[in-house]
Amino acid sequence: MSIIASWAFRQQPSASEIEDTITKMLTAFEGIELFVSSGDNIVILPDWGLPVAPETGINTMPAVIAAVVNLAREAGCGMVSMAGQAADGFDFDQALQISGYAQLCEDLEIDFIDLSMMPTATRPTTNNLAQDNMQIYQCLLQADTIINIPKLKSENGNLFGGGFINIAKGSPDLALMPLPQYQRALVDLYDLREPDLTIVDCLKGDKGYQQLPQSALLIGRDLLAIDIVLATLADADPNNIEYLRLAAAYAMGDSQPGDIIILGEALRKMFTDKQN
Numbered sequence: 001m002s003i004i005a006s007w008a009f010r011q012q013p014s015a016s017e018i019e020d021t022i023t024k025m026l027t028a029f030e031g032i033e034l035f036v037s038s039g040d041n042i043v044i045l046p047d048w049g050l051p052v053a054p055e056t057g058i059n060t061m062p063a064v065i066a067a068v069v070n071l072a073r074e075a076g077c078g079m080v081s082m083a084g085q086a087a088d089g090f091d092f093d094q095a096l097q098i099s100g101y102a103q104l105c106e107d108l109e110i111d112f113i114d115l116s117m118m119p120t121a122t123r124p125t126t127n128n129l130a131q132d133n134m135q136i137y138q139c140l141l142q143a144d145t146i147i148n149i150p151k152l153k154s155e156n157g158n159l160f161g162g163g164f165i166n167i168a169k170g171s172p173d174l175a176l177m178p179l180p181q182y183q184r185a186l187v188d189l190y191d192l193r194e195p196d197l198t199i200v201d202c203l204k205g206d207k208g209y210q211q212l213p214q215s216a217l218l219i220g221r222d223l224l225a226i227d228i229v230l231a232t233l234a235d236a237d238p239n240n241i242e243y244l245r246l247a248a249a250y251a252m253g254d255s256q257p258g259d260i261i262i263l264g265e266a267l268r269k270m271f272t273d274k275q276n
Contacts, residue, residue, distance in 0.1 A: 002225035002254040003028055006264030008214040012203065018217070019067035022199065025219045026071070028263055035197045038076035040144035043113075044068060045195065047151035047166050049087040051098035057205010060151045062104040064201045064217070068147055069108050083113040083139060084169055092116070113139055115169060123192050127250055130185035135173050140193055148195035148223070152202040153209040154234030161209065162230045163198050163223040164190065164243050183242040190223060190252060198226055211235075216267055224253030225260045232274050233267070 005025040013021065026032050036042060046060040054062055069080050082105070086095040092114050096102040105112050120135040140146060153161025164186050168174045170193060174185050200218040204210040212233060220226045224247045231238040238244045238255070248255035257275050262268040 001259055002222035003261045004220040006218045006267035008216045008266035015063040018063045022067045032071045032075050036072045036075040036077045039078040042072050042077050042080045042145045043143040044082045044147045046149050048084045051095040054100045056207045059099050060149050060201045061203050062100050081111045081113055083115050085116040125188040126191050129188050130181050134171055136171050140170050146195040148198040154211055157235045159231045159234045159236045163226045186243040187246045222253040228255055
């Protein structure tokens with residue numbers, strides 16, 4: 001059974017409300033201490049890459065990142081950094097400035113690692129769904145804890161922002177793959193280095209990609225279960241999403257609604273209603 005903690009907000013929350021809420025939700029997993037130990041090297045993977053303002057809802061909201069960093073530091077972690085790269089055709093530093101992440105890094109006194117400039121290590125894949133070997137950025141392999149913070153993005157029944165998609169940045173191999181191979185490679189990558197904790201930012205933005213009645217947050221450990229829930233909430237059939245179908249076939253998490261426990265009345269009801 002997989003547990004997903006959720007929280008729906010009646011109105012757009014403040015930074016302090018976000019941190020308080022994440023703290024409460026983490027009690028379902030015995031707190032942040034289950035994932036972060038004293039001195040741990042933490043790498044955060046935000047859903048980031050475009051030079052757009054925070055209120056658009058395209059990148060992970062900076063307030064969610066700040067809340068996680070503060071909680072990790074309260075748990076006594078060591079170094080905390082973020083990792084990602086600008087979308088194709090965009091300048092890394094410009095994207096940092098416009099998105100508000102440059103100010104975020106300054107305020108939190110953390111580094112943002114440009115993965116496009118980082119060394120990789122080659123690891124053999126277990127299931128060889130896309131290829132026999134895969135490159136993974138060394139900073140992710142060396143991290144004690146990876147916290148995955150995707151942004152829910154969906155439109156017209158298509159899920160294009162979620163847990164699996166956000167970990168694709170962990171390997172440069174996926175960047176130029178055609179879609180069928182890319183979806184298989186996502187499953188290979190997850191099997192090689194799954195995130196320790198995933199916090200999904202479903203806070204509504206101006207662009208309308210968070211097609212839920214209310215802003216929300218989700219927290220869980222099972223990425224397959226999380227994306228099954230996100231796909232259902234986005235009116236997408238999880239059975240038609242190849243990487244979810246493959247992850248379920250290879251028993252990489254819970255995929256049946258009866259095996260997924262959602263804590264939080266609003267999203268639990270929404271998930272159940274969409275299942276019926």
